[in-house]
Amino acid sequence: MSSASCAAVIRGVEKHYPDFTLGPVDLTVPKGCIVGLVGENGAGKTTLLKLLTGVNPADAGSIELLGSSPHTPAGRGDLGAVFDDAYFYESLTAKQIGKSMAGIFGSRWDSGEYRQLLKQFGLDEGKPVKAYSRGMRMKLSLATALAHHPRLLVLDEATSGLDPVVRGEMLDLFLDFIQDEDHSILISSHITGDLEQVADSIAYLHQGKLLFQEEKDVLLSKYGILRCGAGDLAALPGECIVHTRRTDFGCETLVKGREEVLRLLPGAVCDPASIDDIMRFTSGRDKQ
Structure with a gap:
């Protein structure tokens, strides 16, 4: 520009x-x-x-x-x-x-x-x-x-x-x-x-x-919050995964490339990420 x-x-x-x-x-x-x-x-x-x-x-x-x-x-x-x-x-x-x-x-x-x-x-x-x-x-x-x-x-x-x-x-x-x-x-x-x-x-x-x-609009369509088990998460390429929070009920992951994640994991729950979500998971990643 x-x-x-x-x-x-x-x-x-x-x-x-x-x-x-x-x-x-x-x-x-x-x-x-x-x-x-x-x-x-x-x-x-x-x-x-x-x-x-x-x-x-x-x-x-x-x-x-x-x-x-x-x-x-x-x-x-x-x-x-x-x-x-x-x-x-x-x-x-x-x-x-x-x-x-x-x-x-x-x-x-x-x-x-x-x-x-x-x-x-x-x-x-x-x-x-x-x-x-x-x-x-x-x-x-x-x-x-x-x-x-x-x-x-x-x-x-x-x-x-x-x-x-x-x-x-x-x-x-x-x-x-x-x-x-x-x-x-x-x-x-x-x-x-x-x-x-x-x-x-x-x-x-x-x-x-x-x-x-x-x-x-590009940003909010690019990132997603994926909720799945550890086995499904392992099927994703590393560049898609920003940070994962593991709980007793599975994994909650900030992913980059939401459409690609949904293609690789059809039927998975991957909601659009908000700006707050992106900040929250990035901060959590850096604290590890």
């Missing part, structure tokens, strides 16, 4: 800490798409997003952001970011925050859009941030990320702490955002069911390494 067709291109990016290493990571965010970033706690998701947005510098590799760099005014102006751990001063009101954002973004800041988003999210612009719940603070962050009309949204657990109804509203908003084919979203989330609803592709970060980035 050419860089011209991508909102973000990450090549060989690394970040080193005394107790953790991220990368090298290669990841792309195509224009007009939602990429879901998944991984266990401590996998490096927030670290990667902060490198992409220029919050922290990478130790190696390159990052291209909408044909520019996250460290240039053009790149930052086209970017809207929401981080799980980034909140505003608690004494400020949403109205005061809007005025501050107008000073930062200048002519790109759309005060009318910001007020509309506050109304849509049910936020009182006169209340201080300290009076907001966690979910309300996340919605305030999202309003500030959208009100300067970015082309790329980078969201770190943006639906976390929201009730199912509001989460549904957020997901609809994300889908509306990418109706403009020049818009894109990279979103990390532990709520993988949300990503199964809206993401076009899934990138799986595990222990600092990107294990894969695949189209969601």
Whole structure:
């Protein structure tokens, strides 16, 4: 995929800490798409997003952001970011925050859009941030990320702490955002069911390494959960088997190449695997 067709291109990016290493990571965010970033706690998701947005510098590799760099005014102006751990001063009101954002973004800041988003999210612009719940603070962050009309949204657990109804509203908003084919979203989330609803592709970060980035529909059709006896399992080629859990009742196995498994074991129970299943079995494999 050419860089011209991508909102973000990450090549060989690394970040080193005394107790953790991220990368090298290669990841792309195509224009007009939602990429879901998944991984266990401590996998490096927030670290990667902060490198992409220029919050922290990478130790190696390159990052291209909408044909520019996250460290240039053009790149930052086209970017809207929401981080799980980034909140505003608690004494400020949403109205005061809007005025501050107008000073930062200048002519790109759309005060009318910001007020509309506050109304849509049910936020009182006169209340201080300290009076907001966690979910309300996340919605305030999202309003500030959208009100300067970015082309790329980078969201770190943006639906976390929201009730199912509001989460549904957020997901609809994300889908509306990418109706403009020049818009894109990279979103990390532990709520993988949300990503199964809206993401076009899934990138799986595990222990600092990107294990894969695949189209969601292809991914979910490729993996399966096979339930069978040890004898049937032995009939499968090794490359089909990701990890097996053995119980008193048989084997439960994450397999890759579900259609091939069903061909080799006609009549076997091999249900489609969810993103949660893929993460759970991969983690179990590495703990052995």
